[in-house]
Amino acid sequence: MTPTHVLGIDSSTQSCKALLVDAATGEIVASSRQPHLPGTQINPERWIEALEASAGGLIDRAAALSVAGQQHGMVALDARNEPVRDAMLWNDVSSAPQAAQLGGELGGAQATADKVGSVLVASLTITKLRWLREHEPANARRTARVVLPHDYLTWHLGGRKEFVTDHGDASGTGYYSTAERRFLPELAEQALGHRVQLPRLAAANELVGQTAQGARIAAGTGDNMAAALGLDLQPGDVCVSMGTSGVASALVERSVHDGSGMVSGFVAAGANYLPLACTLNGAPVLDFGARMLGVSQQEFSDLALGAEPGSGGVTLLPYFGGERTPNRPESTGVLRGLRTGTTRNEMARAYVEGLLCSMKDAVAALENATGVATRRILLIGGGAQSEAVRRIAPQVFGVAVDVPQPAEYVALGAARQAAWALSGKEEPPHWDIAAPTRFEAQPRPEIYARYAELREATDGWT
Numbered sequence: 001m002t003p004t005h006v007l008g009i010d011s012s013t014q015s016c017k018a019l020l021v022d023a024a025t026g027e028i029v030a031s032s033r034q035p036h037l038p039g040t041q042i043n044p045e046r047w048i049e050a051l052e053a054s055a056g057g058l059i060d061r062a063a064a065l066s067v068a069g070q071q072h073g074m075v076a077l078d079a080r081n082e083p084v085r086d087a088m089l090w091n092d093v094s095s096a097p098q099a100a101q102l103g104g105e106l107g108g109a110q111a112t113a114d115k116v117g118s119v120l121v122a123s124l125t126i127t128k129l130r131w132l133r134e135h136e137p138a139n140a141r142r143t144a145r146v147v148l149p150h151d152y153l154t155w156h157l158g159g160r161k162e163f164v165t166d167h168g169d170a171s172g173t174g175y176y177s178t179a180e181r182r183f184l185p186e187l188a189e190q191a192l193g194h195r196v197q198l199p200r201l202a203a204a205n206e207l208v209g210q211t212a213q214g215a216r217i218a219a220g221t222g223d224n225m226a227a228a229l230g231l232d233l234q235p236g237d238v239c240v241s242m243g244t245s246g247v248a249s250a251l252v253e254r255s256v257h258d259g260s261g262m263v264s265g266f267v268a269a270g271a272n273y274l275p276l277a278c279t280l281n282g283a284p285v286l287d288f289g290a291r292m293l294g295v296s297q298q299e300f301s302d303l304a305l306g307a308e309p310g311s312g313g314v315t316l317l318p319y320f321g322g323e324r325t326p327n328r329p330e331s332t333g334v335l336r337g338l339r340t341g342t343t344r345n346e347m348a349r350a351y352v353e354g355l356l357c358s359m360k361d362a363v364a365a366l367e368n369a370t371g372v373a374t375r376r377i378l379l380i381g382g383g384a385q386s387e388a389v390r391r392i393a394p395q396v397f398g399v400a401v402d403v404p405q406p407a408e409y410v411a412l413g414a415a416r417q418a419a420w421a422l423s424g425k426e427e428p429p430h431w432d433i434a435a436p437t438r439f440e441a442q443p444r445p446e447i448y449a450r451y452a453e454l455r456e457a458t459d460g461w462t
């Protein structure tokens with residue numbers, strides 16, 4: 001029998017990735033990737049070009065497809081569904097003042113988390129709507145509809161008919177009630193100044209359209225929700241993703257409302273919830289370190305592994321692009337403990353340890369907010385390809401770290417969502433996931449202790 005293929009698309013911050021997968025087994029039969037333009041604002045048409053360049057040749061081989069996308073980006077459209085301006089992405093921190101302002105209007109941090117699942121930070125879509133109203137009033141007035149990156153691509157692939165989203169991605173807008181699982185359009189109106197059209201909310205396993213080639217289209221979801229589907233995340237697992245963002249996420253059965261703001265209480269693709277702690281500074285911290293030392297990623301990893309744990313006393317706070325967890329949108333990176341004898345090995349290792357310590361902050365926040373102890377960590381994303389990250393991670397996290405077989409788990413999760421919707425069943429298909437490689441090491445709590453001291457000492461710095 002000819003196998004049925006499904007296509008998973010991951011339109012993430014740095015690139016668009018596509019995986020063609022056997023719908024019955026999850027076996028990957030083809031893959032492709034196309035980079036996105038750098039920056040924190042982008043014309044959404046550029047995403048379409050990257051999608052066509054990566055996935056275009058695979059669509060006619062798929063019976064169904066699904067798009068997972070970077071969360072939160074504000075795609076503001078006019079009455080003819082033309083973008084009124086470039087999309088503002090999750091990592092654009094311009095709207096930090098508006099986040100604080102709107103949070104106050106909603107009654108403060110805990111009241112906001114109770115209402116929408118998350119304390120407002122600049123990443124969330126609603127804060128960008130208020131920014132638009134204050135900084136570009138003419139564009140704000142022209143805005144008739146607001147959608148998320150994955151909604152825009154799903155709409156395009158379906159022949160530009162209906163705008164649809166899913167509960168997972170919608171839960172990251174700041175105008176969605178995670179407790180009631182519905183949009184709160186009055187909050188979008190409060191932010192922007194007038195009512196806008198929002199996409200229809202579809203179930204994670206719903207078919208919402210069809211491509212010109214005849215492939216059925218599933219609702220899609222946010223990239224972190226898709227990663228949980230791709231990994232088949234289980235209770236007690238914490239997924240640590242080192243993409244452009246650094247994310248610690250876990251699947252739980254009840255909605256989370258963390259008034260501290262460290263954890264965003266999002267909804268998963270399906271009946272569960274996906275609380276996550278997200279930093280603005282993920283794998284690009286390693287890119288920055290390698291660039292500063294003038295070496296390739298491979299050489300950078302080798303350099304880092306040539307230094308002792310603790311990096312000879314050099315500690316890095318890697319808040320290069322401002323930070324979201326903790327909420328320090330104006331902050332910059334800080335290096336402490338440099339001596340005349342500091343070596344290149346120690347410098348490289350300090351970058352790796354700094355990134356991992358910021359992810360340990362995220363894991364700790366997740367444990368605090370959910371009350372669930374971490375049984376194991378699954379490390380994914382571009383940064384997980386670094387040997388130094390893999391080997392130093394268990395020293396910093398203090399638990400074993402599993403690195404799944406190299407695979408694009410967001411795109412794989414999108415493919416699983418497509419297979420799920422195509423099957424018409426209540427549950428996603430069971431796919432055998434290859435056994436991960438386990439990394440274990442003697443915990444080195446002193447690394448994190450020194451990092452935490454630097455984080456506290458620099459609170460209030462910019």
Ligand SMILES: Nc1ncnc2c1ncn2[C@@H]1O[C@H](COP(=O)(O)OP(=O)(O)O)[C@@H](O)[C@H]1O
Nearest residue numbers: 012013014015243244283297381382383385386
């Ligand atoms: N071997 C490696 N070592 C360190 N970083 C890497 C390696 N391979 C990829 N990366 C980094 O991972 C990031 C891309 O990861 P990815 O998960 O694709 O991001 P996103 O999903 O946000 O687009 C880039 O910053 C890239 O430089």
Ligand SMILES: O=C(CO)[C@@H](O)[C@H](O)COP(=O)(O)O
Nearest residue numbers: 012013070071090243244245
């Ligand atoms: O803002 C968040 C989650 O809240 C980010 O995780 C974005 O969803 C972008 O993800 P990557 O491109 O880094 O995977």
